[in-house]
Amino acid sequence: MDRLKGIEVVIVVAEEGGFAPAAKRLGMSPPAVTRTVLALEEHLGIRLFRRTTRVVRLTESGERYIAGGRRVLDELAEAEASASGAHKGLKGQVAVTAPGMFGRLFVAPIALDFLALHPDISLRTLFVDRITDLVEEGLDVAVRIGHLPDSSLVATQVGLMRQVVCASPSYLASHGVPRAPNDLEGMEGIDFSFSAPQRHWAFRSSGRSRAVRPRSRLSVNSAEVAVAAAVAGRGVARLLAYQVEAEVRAGRLEIVLADFEPPPLPVHVLHVEGRHAAARVRAFVGMMVERLRSEDWLS
Template sequence: MDRLASMQVFIKAVETGSISAAAELLNLSSQLAGKQLRALEDGLGIKLLNRTTRRQSLTDSGRIFYEHAKNILAEMEAAEALIAETRSIPRGRLRISAPITFGSHALAPELPEYLKQHPEVSLDLSLTNRTVDLVEEGFDVAFRTGELPDSRLLARGLSPLRLVLCAAPAYLKSAEKLNRPEDLQRHECLVFSHTSLRTQWSFEGPHGLVSVPITGRFSTDSGEALRAAAVAGMGVLLQPHELVVREIEAGRLVRLLPDYEPPARPLHALYAPDRRMTPKLRSFIDFALKKFGAG
């Protein structure tokens, strides 16, 4: 029996709440996971989990063993990372968090190149607009847009995200003229509810910065949903260039107010200062700087 593999099944079963969930996470069959757990209990001569068809719970011995086993596996992972570092070969799984629009339309298309360059690395990309906790949730690196609050994380600045103001020809045909930012107050604006863009839009124009309060009957935290609404003629859209460029090239959306440029949104790659700079993390940070660096 592979004692470390059986310990991993046990730990994941405790953390996920079931053997079947642990098996899925570890890419094992439920039968094999259950067999490994039983073999672990037999080898130790104790019962680790009380199991019924409805629930499971740790025994007193299982609770003690869980804490020690978790530390043992953490030490093993640290030792493996250290060996990999001394060999200077990027390898292992790298967990990445990114905003949905940037992750889908800018980052994901570049990842095949990174994987080709580093065949011993696997990537786990999580797309979400919420602010993840890198340490608590186990991410190696996270991309974030907007101004950064004071943080214990290390940040590498990337090229800011360009925003584009646009709308469908069908909407513009029946809407009032839009000649300057202030005219947006008489338009149906499609509201991105995740950031400050939900209440006002800003533009750099011939006479400096102009900020305009906006309103709209449709709001969502999904850039893709806003793009679909804009193409359907529901209103005016302000979203990153990567999200709308194909629609503009195809004529389904039209760029507006070319003399007024929306300020770009800052973009950073973040990682924890106490996270060991393994070859896989270093190689990915370097790759991100090459692809999305500020210059």
């Protein structure tokens, strides 16, 4: 069995959503496509697709298989182009993920500039406020804010990000400006977390860490909603500096308790290397690192 051909067939079936349209695109007969998929499933010992009379969908194992399969085909194409002397520019797809607001504000402009420089590159973005698995979700590059667990990913630190407490001028005028973390206990806090409300806010005082729990009537899982709520005077918010930078500059929010902020969080650009990263991924990572390191809000 030609396993490279099998990878190609599985990818096309997944993209077309069926065996018949995949056969048409591949120039094969539908029975030949079916036999190829069945032979590959038998070889792997897994089911790649869920089949019904109406739809064909990838299983979880199938999702992982085509994510790796795409990388194999891309690396093979790049190796062949280099060996034949036809490698005149970067080709293929780069898939990047980042936190939602960060991705829209900072990664997207870099990605668009990268596309303009490399006309044979395609790019896929996934901007979500959750930790993604690069391998399982078929991603090449990620931006992460926070301390990293040990992993096989290659990480390049591009800066540090402050965690700030802020509120609107009107809220501070009516409730007072907090002078110490304990003052927050009498104020309304806007809880914001990627996965669950952060009931306690950590601060640093006299070299030691301390936690404070503001009262809260509002918990959100979107940075934009937390920022909007703070601007509307709904309470005090704990956010990352880049998320409130525009509102602070415009005077709609004020940062408080700056002297008690915890240590800033590291910001990394990560990528899947394997034996060696594709040239297009290395080029994209290089551009991301250079551009992010030039941002004023990163220390």
